[in-house]
Amino acid sequence: MKKNKNPTACVIIIGNEILSGRTLDTNKNYLCKELTSNGVDVIESRVIKDDVKKIISVINEVRKKYTYIFTTGGIGPTHDDVTSIAIAKAFKVNLVKNTKALKILKKFYSSNMLPLNEAREKMALIPKGAELLHNPITKAAGFRMMNVYVMAGIPEIMEAMFKNIIKKIKCGTPEVSRTILFNIPESNIADCLSKVQKKFIEVEIGSYPFMKKEKRGVNVVLRSKEKDKLKKAEIEIKKMIKEL
């Protein structure tokens, strides 16, 4: 159906605080939005605990399925940060003190008059063979092992890291998207949408109902790599719904 396939991605959020409900997961939304708008199709996302065994098994499952894997969380200085060791184990390499990462940390902490204690040095432990991912904010680097990009969990730092990553990776053709709002229940227009979907297979038509107090409505979202087809589908939907 799709002529030139886009690269695919899986977003892995690592953190007990997301699964306990303590923290609202906003990193996934940021990454999904950025990847989609750069022509990288996010096929799935997972949230898993800060658990070495679980991280190993998930990473080794998904890295074979998708072009890119992006993880957030678990690369800090504390005892519950276990992502780096887990990634090293997943790739069967050692976790080693990375000279470059250590140098960056030393410079940062000395300029802030802080000692490079054991916990801070831990952040320079990187799987052997990994490429460092620059962290312009707190300097503790993320890293890339093959197609797995390992980023920090703090949104500001993750976003800063990702802004560098997205410049370097191979992206695809972004889809054009168009949202049409109808202030009627979704079930009124389901039949029209289904007919237009069958006619325009190059356009993905999504129907997203919502409630605002007692009022109900639906956002119809059209997505396609083919602008002309999308425009035609949009006109047809509007025409059909007008005639209801």
Next chain:
Amino acid sequence: MKKNKNPTACVIIIGNEILSGRTLDTNKNYLCKELTSNGVDVIESRVIKDDVKKIISVINEVRKKYTYIFTTGGIGPTHDDVTSIAIAKAFKVNLVKNTKALKILKKFYSSNMLPLNEAREKMALIPKGAELLHNPITKAAGFRMMNVYVMAGIPEIMEAMFKNIIKKIKCGTPEVSRTILFNIPESNIADCLSKVQKKFIEVEIGSYPFMKKEKRGVNVVLRSKEKDKLKKAEIEIKKMIKEL
């Protein structure tokens, strides 16, 4: 380590709109929070597309691993709602017109002077053998197949459905939780936390750094089923950090 094990759960969010980044996933956070506070441990969560094959394979994988599976999304009237057919296929049963579900819909739409069109009738198609899950808002039911609870994607409806479910399922012992805020970088206290964690294995100590503009701080979250141990760990952390 844990004396009486809590039931486990996996939350599956179904919807292209989450993976494209169009919609912020708030259902997961609601479910994780509610389940955790009722003593059900959420072990993982996934976001997958409105894709029949994918839903089948994920459901059949996770339903064997966890006590409960909760899904949201894809049970509406439109062409892109494919969760019900996928669940039927996963359980190798037919998707049948459920008399009770149909009766509820008929009553609802006739009282609103609306016809029960084909799209609305589609919402009465339920996997054979499933138990209906009451939807007090728009009446189109969710359903339970074995340990899989299939709910709507609209947050207000999902929450109303879940409020009934949580009353009926077997829950566990909720953990007590305590958050301590420190306005210092996480790496200053990593060593203390690690020492206290080793001493109190019944307490899960999580360290969640944050940034607010230029300011950095850390929320230390203690969780345990044993209130006394949690209290002791809290005192110890505060004491150690005071002495830094």
